[in-house]
């Protein structure tokens with residue numbers, strides 16, 4: 001909590017410094033963030049690892065039914081996602097990722113790069129090292145991080161009330177043990193089961209359509225009356241008949 005407060009203070013100082021300068025400062029200032037520091041303003045046409053890092057964090061804002069490609073190339077879809085992210089947090093929505101946008105992202109992430117309201121341990125109750133799934137441990141963990149940023153967007157859109165993850169990554173043996181489907185996306189690390197929280201399962205299933213999930217299974221779909229499942233399967237499959245999804 002202290003760290004977060006400190007980060008906020010630093011962000012505030014940076015914003016004030018930018019205002020004093022009177023011009024749009026480029027994001028060149030070193031930042032107190034243990035995860036990642038952007039060193040330039042990003043806009044359409046930019047490419048690189050810093051664009052990829054940005055895309056991971058705005059991928060929860062692709063527009064209804066869309067999925068943002070995490071490809072390191074800042075095209076129109078990335079600009080639109082940045083705009084939605086900016087609007088969601090009350091920033092001026094110009095689709096250009098500069099100091100204010102990065103400050104908001106720093107405020108939203110922990111030093112391990114997870115968004116502040118979700119943790120790796122929450123997304124993996126199966127084992128300690130992400131091994132034994134359908135992809136490499138590194139890929140499974142990276143997929144879980146992408147999932148968490150989308151969940152953070154979903155959480156914010158639903159009024160910043162808690163979202164409860166009941167199952168995330170599963171090794172093949174963990175998946176068998178809980179009776180998961182043999183091709184379950186949980187073995188890829190890119191799925192999350194959401195339990196009843198302040199939000200109903202239908203509220204979650206419906207809202208998830210706006211936040212970059214290709215797979216959404218909820219009430220009325222066999223085996224999903226006690227949770228809403230979201231994932232990143234290759235093409236869209238949404239089914240929550242009880243909710244009209």
Ligand SMILES: [Zn+2]
Nearest residue numbers: 191192193229
């Ligand atoms: Zn599931």
